[in-house]
Amino acid sequence: MPRKPEYDRDALIDRARDLFWKQGWAGTSLKDLEHALNVKPGSFYAAFGSKGALFELTLDRYAENGTARLRALVDAHGALGALKRYPALVIEPSGSNPRACMLAKTVLELGSLDDPLAARANFHLSNMEMRFAALFRAAQAKGQISKTYDADALARRYQSDLLGLRVSAERDGVDANAIATEIASGLDRLSIPATN
Incomplete structure (x- = not known):
């Protein structure tokens, strides 16, 4: 009968995600992972292959958490x-990430390496954009956002704003909270029909 692993796989994936998130793919070596996860090479390969x-699992975990x-x-x-509320949430500090x-x-x-x-x-980015589009459509159905706007275009712009916000939050001297507030308040203006 095979022995049960003496580790929490989910916790290891979370730790690996945090390391990859900080250091990137190329900046994270197998030795870094073995050290951060406190596993030996044989155990690493047995657990993740x-x-x-493992990096793919961490991308999936990151996306699941955001969703x-x-x-x-x-x-x-x-x-x-x-x-x-989501713009302020995505720039909240989460440990050292x-x-x-x-x-x-x-x-x-x-991306350039295919x-x-x-x-x-x-x-995962495309899936999140689709989720945003569904929320814009739901707000349109409630009359909170004018139906003259294309929900898919709103979602693309919103996601682009969020990505820029998250980069800005990494920069010294940038008030990311003020930018998050601007993104949120801009949504109120969408109750007014779009003009051509």
């Missing part, structure tokens, strides 16, 4: 309320 397989946070806001505040988006960082680092990990990150 490869560095690439769960957005869903909690929707449950508490409705579609428009969630869209208005960077505020810049791990998915966007991965696309920037590996790496499947960049495609995975882009897949």
Whole structure:
């Protein structure tokens, strides 16, 4: 009978995510991972197979966490309320993790190499954009946002604003909270029909 592993796989994925998020794909060696996860090489390969397989798991975990946070806001505040609160949420400090988006960082680092990990990150970014579009449509259905706006275009712009906000939050001397407030208040103006 095989022995049960003496580690919490989910906790290891979370620790690996935080390391990859800070250091990136190329900046994180197998030795770094073994040290951070406190596992020997044989245990690492038995648990995850490869560095690439683990990185994909961490991208999935990162995306799941973002989706769960957005869903909690929707449950508490409705579609428009969630869209208005999400910018401040994404720049809240979380331990020593960077505020810049791990998915966007991965696309920037590996996208030009046609790496499947960049495609995975882009897949998650596209899914999040679709979630934002669904929230804009829900707000339109409630009459909170004018139906003259294209919900897909609003979602693309919103996600772009969030990615820029997260980079700005990493810069010294930038008031990211003020930018988050501007993004949120800008959504109120969408109740006025678009003009051509």
